[in-house]
Amino acid sequence: MKHVPISTRVIVFAVAAMAAAASTAAVAADSQVGVAGALDKQSAEKAFPAQKLYSPYAGRNFPTRPYFGDTHLHTSFSMDAGAFGARLTPRDAYVFAKGNEVKSSSGQPVKLSRPLDFLVVADHSDGMGFFPLIIGGSPEILADPQGRKWHEMVLGGEGAAAAIDIIQSFGKGTISKAIMPVPGTRAYQSAWDETIKAAEEANDPGRFTAFIGYEWTSNTGGNNLHRNVIFRDGATKAGVTVPYTTMQPLGSDNPADLWKWMAGFEEKTGGNVLAIAHNGNLSNGRMFPTVEAVGKPVDRAYAENRAKWERLYEVTQTKGDGEAHPYLSPNDEFANFETWDKGNLDGSAAKTKDMLEFEYARSALKNGLMLEQKLAVNPYKFGLVGSSDAHTGLAAMEEDNFFGKTAPQEPSPERMTAKFFDNPQTGVKIMDWEVSASGYAAVWATDNTREALFDAMERRETYATTGTRVIVRFFGGWEFEPQDAGNRLPAAIGYGKGVPMGGDLSAAPSGKSPTFLVAALKDPLGANLDRIQIVKGWLDAKGAVQEKVYDVVWGDADKRAPGADGKLPPVGSTVDVANATWTNTIGDPELITVWIDPSFDPKQRAFYYARVLEIPTPRWTAYDAKRFGIQPLPGTTLTLQERAYTSPIWYTPGR
């Protein structure tokens, strides 16, 4: 670590500026000087190009903290959620995500340990028209005696009586033609309008971001190809359209048609949308095709569209984890995590081993390299996020505060022993205890706004967590040196000398191997860190895909080192399952290192992503067993190592 003499004015600036709180420019000047002082002059100039900026903020426009949220939450507006008994609306979902206490569908009070930073309510909210706002008092309504009567009843506080009268009039066919709504017209207010309104109300730029979004629910044959569609824009743009559906002729169950719809929206409105593919572990081999996609060949057009519209992938959620599968990654002792590999979404078809390759993120990233070689475009160049897919209106994914996937799976003694679904014909059975308290999306954005978060998602500067709020930095470049890991401002040096997660490296300088600066800081309320790993995938000289997992830095480094087999011994466990407790007496709160790929070949395509593991902690099932006094069923998983997966950094050889 270098200690460089610092401008003598730093502390003067700090004290003077802060005491006089108005002088914000001076405070920022301090941070500029501080940055310059911590780097040597040369690298400082590299990090902050030498122009003289008037605005002291302008030189430091990289994200300083990740924002945590959920891109995939259902409320009672989703038909299936409502049928399961969800009562919370999009409004309630936002109120809850902001850190307020609400009453769950099962009547239990619930609150997050701390607020989320953003939320996408992604209901299947199409096709739900209901009665018009007759009471709104438009001129046509007021011109009609019946309309005027109801309008006045409402203003006079007799809203409920008016509603009954309206419904009875509909029933008897005595409603005036002048104010009678026609299906499909604007007179019908739709659930989509309500969804938009809820997001607009909840959106609070700088403090909390409420995205407008929906889930496109292609589920033909029970094979899950869902996509979550997110709008960068507000109501003025999102409100002119309605969610794309899956039924012909209006909609389609083919993702290629969804992309057409997305392109049409952008072209017509000048707005922006992106789609996040739902965890593919229940797609029965259809999420990441390499030969044929929904009856059409996987060709260059497919690759271009998929890469353009699906910049992110949901790698972990309540229906299991989709990073890696032990069958595909037999040498990865952490690959078997919250695995759901019995069948498809509704259990109507069982899983076979040959499907797995086309369902898990790591193998898709590998096959993407192979397809890029063939098609010149990589369709599977996606970043990673986690999200809940809860159908409760509650993004409550903490192990000690898990409110389940559906309303019947909210906390109760039954959920330790009940079946989630069971198809005797296919033998696909999933127990409630297998539902995973996961996950969240972490986004390195410059600000907590729709625009900044969306843009960060587009550049894939994101990572997935299984519910923890661990902070992870990951940079790749050609010039990182071991001492960079001791730098006081890892972010400044990371952005200065490399690209962040989701970025690209290409055309290796002669004789150089890629270097990576990777760091993680534990969740302030959570568990210490076991280790950081870097997962490398590449296309070898014969055109075959390969993978390797490297332990690059770990906790308790004074007590453990990789053995003869190259494997780092386990971190151990402090979990007291019976009492659902643990202690941070093992592992480290913070890990940082610089890693150089030891077996780099500049002619071979590759990707690298970081996986961060926490020390073992109690799983939600352990908390339930303790709190409800329930004996878990044999085979119930009761501890876990929460984790984070960063978006990859890709290496592409030069021409």
Added chain:
Amino acid sequence: MRRWLKEPLLHFLLLGLAIFGAYRLLGPDEPPPSSIVVTEGIINGQIESFSRTWLRPPTPQEVNELIREYVREEVYYREGMALALDRDDTVIRRRLKQKLEFVAEAAGIAAEPTDEDLRAYLEQRRDAYQTDARLSFVHVFLSAERHGDALEQDAARVLGTLQSSNEAMDPAALGDPTLLERQFEDVPLRDVAAQFGDEFADRVAEVPVGRWQGPIESSYGMHLVLVGARKDRRAPELAEVRDALRRDWLNERRIAANEAYYQSLLQRYTVTIEGRGGKVLDGPAGGTVQ
């Protein structure tokens, strides 16, 4: 044998069969088909849906397809209803309930709150709308891992240096590297809590301003802090929280309208509980059964 040929009942049956057969051969063979009328209004509705989805009007071919699909759906819908397939379908029952709730809510929200409404609402909930406490601070971090048993001692020493120092020093140089941000400017206390933990936030909210203080412990290690400015929580002016108040006020009205609507509908029914000895479990339904 002969005897049963003379049996009148047999004659009656044969005659009946003959009449029935003649009717089958000569009479109308099926009940008249029900009619499905696709009105201009319905077609316009279909076109409107299409246009809103695709942001362009459908081509004539697409309109034909929309109409064909509408007819198909209508046929299935009517046959399904005729078979009463909706009756025991949870999804349909809950969907219909939800639609009626929307009606009641729509009725309940039409009137906008006045300033007096909002002021009264705020008056009852002063605490809930308090502004966030905000503060500006810098901190020097000492890692628990790096300092081990000497952590507290080192923290005291660094604090001494910070407090007695003149200007010629970078505070950060006294501490350890960390991914935590070093300097926070006018941030809400809850953001501090989200990044450092609640205990740290509680303590940093209370230390004297303008002089290095600490050490304050977080789950990462020790921190020496210099708080520059602090704004305490306070009761807000109406103008500052008008949007939130309006939202919450309307939401409350919505819920109340829904409940009032349900109660008024329930008046029209007598509910008899036959199971469980006629008793209803605790909960909202408990008080409303007549």
